Amino acid sequence: MPPSSDTSRHTAETEVVLPAHLHARPAGRLARAAARLGCGLEISHEGRTVDATGILAVMGLGATAGTTVTVRAHGDGARDAVAEISRLLSTID
Numbered sequence: 001m002p003p004s005s006d007t008s009r010h011t012a013e014t015e016v017v018l019p020a021h022l023h024a025r026p027a028g029r030l031a032r033a034a035a036r037l038g039c040g041l042e043i044s045h046e047g048r049t050v051d052a053t054g055i056l057a058v059m060g061l062g063a064t065a066g067t068t069v070t071v072r073a074h075g076d077g078a079r080d081a082v083a084e085i086s087r088l089l090s091t092i093d
Contacts, residue, residue, distance in 0.1 A: 012082040013072045016089045020065050026092040027058040033088055039075030041085060052085065 020026060034041040034052035041052035043061060045068075050057035052071075063069050069089065073081040 010076060010078040011072065011074045012078040013070060014082050014086050015068050015070050016086050017068050018063055018065055018089060019091070020093050022058055022061060022063045022069075022092075024055070024059060027055045029092065030058055030085065030088060031055045034081075034085060037073075037077065037081040037084065039073050039077050039081050041081055042072045043085075044070040044072065 022030070030043075031053050042049050043052045043058060043063075044050075045061040045063040048061055049072075050061060052058060061069070071082050071085050071089065073079075073085075
């Protein structure tokens with residue numbers, strides 16, 4: 001069956017302007033939250049996309065305060081997962 005006919009796959013996406021750099025502490029908080037949510041989560045910045053559950057991968061994006069990242073989720077609960085991660089990113093310090 002072609003992927004486009006799979007109605008069980010949910011996706012959601014949004015952009016967030018970061019108030020702080022994604023250094024070790026905020027990247028760790030993000031990765032732990034992403035792992036708890038139970039759906040696939042990705043963070044994109046300047047053409048690079050990483051799994052949001054990987055602390056080093058998130059840090060490796062080099063996203064700094066004032067830059068925009070894209071949060072994307074797929075699977076059951078994608079919309080809620082994007083909302084939760086976006087909220088976390090918009091208030092992270």
